[in-house]
Amino acid sequence: MDYVLEASDVEGGYDKVKILNGIDLYVERGEFVTIIGPNGCGKSTFLKMLFGLATHYNGSIKYEGSEIAGWRTDRLVNLGISYVPQVDNVFPSLSVSENLQMGAINLSPSEMRNGISKSIEMFPELKFRMNDVAASLSGGERQMLAISRALMPEPSFLMLDEPTAALSPRYQQQILENIDELRSQGISILLVEQNARLSLERSDRGYVFSGGRVVYTGEASSILDNPDLGNYFLGVQE
Ligand SMILES: Nc1ncnc2c1ncn2[C@@H]1O[C@H](COP(=O)(O)OP(=O)(O)O)[C@@H](O)[C@H]1O
Ligand SMILES: [Mg+2]
Numbered sequence: 001m002d003y004v005l006e007a008s009d010v011e012g013g014y015d016k017v018k019i020l021n022g023i024d025l026y027v028e029r030g031e032f033v034t035i036i037g038p039n040g041c042g043k044s045t046f047l048k049m050l051f052g053l054a055t056h057y058n059g060s061i062k063y064e065g066s067e068i069a070g071w072r073t074d075r076l077v078n079l080g081i082s083y084v085p086q087v088d089n090v091f092p093s094l095s096v097s098e099n100l101q102m103g104a105i106n107l108s109p110s111e112m113r114n115g116i117s118k119s120i121e122m123f124p125e126l127k128f129r130m131n132d133v134a135a136s137l138s139g140g141e142r143q144m145l146a147i148s149r150a151l152m153p154e155p156s157f158l159m160l161d162e163p164t165a166a167l168s169p170r171y172q173q174q175i176l177e178n179i180d181e182l183r184s185q186g187i188s189i190l191l192v193e194q195n196a197r198l199s200l201e202r203s204d205r206g207y208v209f210s211g212g213r214v215v216y217t218g219e220a221s222s223i224l225d226n227p228d229l230g231n232y233f234l235g236v237q238e
Contacts, residue, residue: 013045019045020042025207027157032188032204033190033191033203034203035190051159052071053073081157082157083159083161084150089143090134096134103149112152122181123147139167140170140174156186157187157190161192163193216229
């Protein structure tokens, strides 16, 4: 198998507060994988740990075959990993263009211009907002900016934490279509999503987390079709 990411029996948390109790998860090259699960079960913590922002205690984390557990975020970015956080994912007092530049700190001016034109291609809404402060953007436009910023270093593996939370159905649909398009451009995707049905419909595989563990994994369709998982996690009883 051609794994981009392979986490084996990973334990982690925040300093001494253990949250992740042995996670096994992999993403193959070109895959779109979604993690779902109830609030507080460690989904965000897992992504943060993969990106060097939460504490790793034990277990192996391999990126394209090399061990990266405990690596610092800047080294992970240089490897081709990028991440869109769940909250506070833009700098509200900076303009759209300044936000994009913040995502391009290691890029040359021409790479930066190239990145900005790619963002505008994917999100034409941003074109006329370049000089507006991010605080003036709608929720959907902010997510577009946050995703664009994460794409500036041209990652090969992108993690996104609930990018459609609190968006209108139209924007939810659009953002997931954009993520799917990124996958078709060859970027491997690991998504945490509350709108489970919407994202699983586009995913190859899914993981269900509970209490800092994986309680189910399989083809995305097997989660969508499983009545127990469906009732609990897909919002039928929520
Ligand atoms: N910075 C932090 N320090 C300590 N505990 C945290 C921190 N962030 C989150 N937690 C705790 O970690 C647990 C898992 O949170 P989180 O990973 O955000 O869950 P999810 O994303 O699945 O809703 C929760 O109990 C939460 O209170
Ligand atoms: Mg979360």
